[in-house]
Amino acid sequence: MVKVEAVHRPDGARNGPGDFFDLLHYGHDSVAVDLSEPRDRANLREVASRADLILESSRPAGLARAGLVAAELVAEGTSWLSITAQGRNAVAVGYGDDVAVHSGLARIDGPDLLPVGDALADSLTGLASAAAAAKLLLAAQARMIDVSMDAVCRSVSGPVADHTFIERNGRWWVESKSGLHAIRAPRGRVPGGTARPLGADSDRWMQ
Structure with a gap:
């Protein structure tokens, strides 16, 4: 897997906890491009044409301005998975919490409107995107899948069954009509190495 970043605007996660970034990107090659340079744009276009699958998490217009037009690459045989806030035809920008609240994954708590989980749109869209990517890689013909964070959240939102949280002997449980269900304690993951x-x-990819 190759992670491509703009040299003047790299992934903001690089400025966060190092272990988290390592979990996400250990084992990936790193390519940095200057999108203002015609040679870098041409080299990036050539690299993209050799890919099995492109994962796009920026607004579509951004890559199109750099010469990466999704429809062209799909026609040439490269599948494309686009992750956006509200679909490729929208101009909205979204993050985990605000998309979740906008799509209904929130509850009223006094004067506040609170998301029902931390950055739910990110994790839910990640799961949906992983399943979509597997379909694309197994497909006989290249195609595009547009994954909207808003649409993913709306697909799982709705009325919540009556339930109660119970603490017993230091463990938390959820009690509902279907019975008593244990809540697993959080478990940290250890990265396999350094990103x-x-x-x-x-230099190896951009000839």
Whole structure:
């Protein structure tokens, strides 16, 4: 897998906890491009044309301006998975909490409107996107799948069955009509190694 970032605007997650970024990107090659340079744009276009699948998490217009037009690459045989806030035809920008609240995954708590979980749109869309990516990689013909964070959240929102949270002997449980269900304690994951520095593999990929 190759992670491509703009050299003047790299992934903001690089500025967060190092272990989290390592969990996401250990084992990935890192390519940094200057999208203002015609040569970098041409090289990026050539790299993209050799990919089995492109994962796009920016607004579609951004990559199109850089010469990566989804319809063209799909026609040439590269599948494309686009992750957006509200679909490729919308101009909205969204993040985990605000998309979740907008799509109904929130509850009223006094004067506040609170998301029912932390950054739910991110995790739910990640699961939906992983399933979509598997379909694309197994498909006989390249195609595009547009994954809207808003649509994913709306697909799981709705009335919540009556339930109660119970603490017993230091453990939490959910009690509902279907019975008593244990809540697993959070378990941290350990990265397999360190993610590559920004642009560490640019020379090998950008000939």
